[in-house]
Amino acid sequence: MYLPKLLPSLRPRLFLAVVFLVLATACTAPRSVIHSGKVTPHGQFKVGFNAGGNLASEPIGELKNITEAAVDALLKQDSVYYGPQIQAATRGAIAYSLDPVGPTFDFYVRYGVLPRVDVGYKYAGGVHVVDAMYQFMGSVGTLTNPGSQRRWSGSVGVQYSGQDSDLLDKLFLSKLSPILEFTATRKDVLVPLVFSRSFGVEEEYGNISFGVAYNHTFIEYGLQPTKLYRKVGGNEVVRLDGLTKSNSFGSFGLFVNAKIGAKRIYLLPALAMYYQNYGTYDLLLGEQYSYAGFTLVPSLGVQIGLGKGKVGRK
Numbered sequence: 001m002y003l004p005k006l007l008p009s010l011r012p013r014l015f016l017a018v019v020f021l022v023l024a025t026a027c028t029a030p031r032s033v034i035h036s037g038k039v040t041p042h043g044q045f046k047v048g049f050n051a052g053g054n055l056a057s058e059p060i061g062e063l064k065n066i067t068e069a070a071v072d073a074l075l076k077q078d079s080v081y082y083g084p085q086i087q088a089a090t091r092g093a094i095a096y097s098l099d100p101v102g103p104t105f106d107f108y109v110r111y112g113v114l115p116r117v118d119v120g121y122k123y124a125g126g127v128h129v130v131d132a133m134y135q136f137m138g139s140v141g142t143l144t145n146p147g148s149q150r151r152w153s154g155s156v157g158v159q160y161s162g163q164d165s166d167l168l169d170k171l172f173l174s175k176l177s178p179i180l181e182f183t184a185t186r187k188d189v190l191v192p193l194v195f196s197r198s199f200g201v202e203e204e205y206g207n208i209s210f211g212v213a214y215n216h217t218f219i220e221y222g223l224q225p226t227k228l229y230r231k232v233g234g235n236e237v238v239r240l241d242g243l244t245k246s247n248s249f250g251s252f253g254l255f256v257n258a259k260i261g262a263k264r265i266y267l268l269p270a271l272a273m274y275y276q277n278y279g280t281y282d283l284l285l286g287e288q289y290s291y292a293g294f295t296l297v298p299s300l301g302v303q304i305g306l307g308k309g310k311v312g313r314k
Helices: 003-022 057-063 068-075 084-098 172-180
Strands: 045-056 102-114 117-124 127-137 152-165 182-198 206-223 228-232 236-239 243-262 265-282 288-306
Touching: 045 057, 045 265, 057 084, 057 288, 068 084, 084 172, 084 182, 084 206, 084 288, 206 265, 243 288
Parallel strands: none
Antiparallel strands: 045 102, 045 288, 102 117, 117 127, 127 152, 152 182, 182 206, 206 243, 228 236, 243 265, 265 288
């Protein structure tokens, strides 16, 4: 008896759940921060795996305005004309490229190249990520060669990643691919500032870490709608011109993470939150649209320390 009343409230939730699942293989911006204020000790390795998600309010809000029924209805037409459904699909494609929504999975390796510097490589669902961290505060010793007994550490780093976005291959919008021909590429530079408190000497049992992060994104996107038309005047029909545009925007974030374990095997829970004003973007027919919103980046991982390292220094 109550099912008809429940359906309207359930549909948005069901849609978001479906979107989350079908994006399981999507590339997301790698903005999870799992670093400690103490870098990888000189001569040692760290290897690990993380699983999490990228939950961005703006693309979720845009994608819920697109229905598969509307897309199917458009494809049944002899000619496809620019209208509210095409505009919504275009806005959704751009929003997803600005902040891809979906699960995240990554594998990484880090190495301590100097007493206060380590470097890392991460493979995050098709995205290649490189970074380096510099420790400006705290001990740089190892478990076998402890340095000072100070429990607080601090470090700052820089991370670079680049990726292509193939949104229309991930959703039912792939049916519109011959019409919109949407493409996008992006590059991200992340700068985290990390402070941590050691559990035991030289993080023997882990740490608790927190800090701030700034991410800058450079994006280029294009629309080449070879099969999309608009009516001019009476019965005259013209094909829409395509466009290629570029933009950039900054994201400001806070994060907290922990490393819990012993004997070089640790569990790493982490949470980061970002706010970004993505800016204003050109659509077809000279239209523009502005985006802004919050993003949550939770993750849970496992990390293993390898190697004896070199003699620690104070």
